[in-house]
Amino acid sequence: MALLMRGFPMRDRAYWARGLGRQSARIVPEGVPRYGYMLDRGGEAVGVLLVLSGSVEIDGRAETRCNLSSWYVEPAFRSFAPMLVSVALKNKEVTFMNVTPAKHTWPVVEAQGFAPFCQGQFTAFPFLNRRRGAVRVSRVDAGQTPTPSLALPEHDLLRAHAGYGCISLVCSSPDGDVPFIFRPFKRWKDRLPCMRLIYCRDVADFVRFAGPLGRYLLMHGSPWVIVDSDGPIDGLVGFYQTESGRKYFRGPNKPRLGDLAYTEFALFGP
Numbered sequence: 196m197a198l199l200m201r202g203f204p205m206r207d208r209a210y211w212a213r214g215l216g217r218q219s220a221r222i223v224p225e226g227v228p229r230y231g232y233m234l235d236r237g238g239e240a241v242g243v244l245l246v247l248s249g250s251v252e253i254d255g256r257a258e259t260r261c262n263l264s265s266w267y268v269e270p271a272f273r274s275f276a277p278m279l280v281s282v283a284l285k286n287k288e289v290t291f292m293n294v295t296p297a298k299h300t301w302p303v304v305e306a307q308g309f310a311p312f313c314q315g316q317f318t319a320f321p322f323l324n325r326r327r328g329a330v331r332v333s334r335v336d337a338g339q340t341p342t343p344s345l346a347l348p349e350h351d352l353l354r355a356h357a358g359y360g361c362i363s364l365v366c367s368s369p370d371g372d373v374p375f376i377f378r379p380f381k382r383w384k385d386r387l388p389c390m391r392l393i394y395c396r397d398v399a400d401f402v403r404f405a406g407p408l409g410r411y412l413l414m415h416g417s418p419w420v421i422v423d424s425d426g427p428i429d430g431l432v433g434f435y436q437t438e439s440g441r442k443y444f445r446g447p448n449k450p451r452l453g454d455l456a457y458t459e460f461a462l463f464g465p
Contacts, residue, residue: 202267214463224259242268244279259289264459290446309443316440317424319433321409330407335363349374366404390420395453402430423452
């Protein structure tokens with residue numbers, strides 16, 4: 196943890212302890228690390244690559260997905276830094292994600308065999324959308340048990356992320372119940388509260404329920420929501436940016452937009 200704090204001085208010990216503690220409680224598939232890899236010199240940690248491993252359900256089957264998170268090597272050992280990534284990427288059956296690449300690292304990430312699955316992000320003001328029919332927004336808490344009137348396949352996902360400090364919501368309409376997960380954070384020099392869309396079944400669902408979701412989130416202090424996107428999103432008021440928000444993957448299953456569940460955004464928080 197001390198190495199991570201040296202490499203990322205803007206993050207304190209509580210940040211790392213919180214996220215690693217949450218990762219420690221997850222079920223991790225065989226053949227992948229729980230936390231990642233470390234570069235060791237005579238018992239001294241001189242490099243680290245966090246790999247947050249887990250499984251996701253795709254088309255009814257469990258697939259392994261690993262979020263390559265924070266990567267740092269002490270200056271004197273930078274020549275060995277590629278070893279950490281090369282070891283991590285050996286498993287060709289695993290889908291790897293890099294969801295927070297700095298812009299200056301994009302060419303390096305692409306040289307490692309990664310391809311974009313998200314080109315940018317859309318900042319939406321969903322409370323400006325009109326209400327479409329009768330919709331009820333309910334919040335799912337970490338300790339909540341499913342009820343016959345609110346039984347979703349994603350209920351465990353909603354509860355787990357609520358326990359991480361996310362806001363797990365369900366929009367109920369005559370057509371059924373639709374789940375959403377948001378992560379509160381602050382942007383623009385920590386002055387303005389915001390939400391990041393962590394999970395939805397389809398971004399079109401967020402557009403459909405933008406009005407009631409936006410007004411619920413507005414009552415909880417956030418007027419806008421960051422949504423992963425490859426361009427402006429029809430039906431939403433806001434603006435699109437490509438300077439930040441690009442995300443990469445490598446492996447057999449391209450992640451879909453609107454699914455950042457169990458990534459560093461959810462586990463570590465703001």
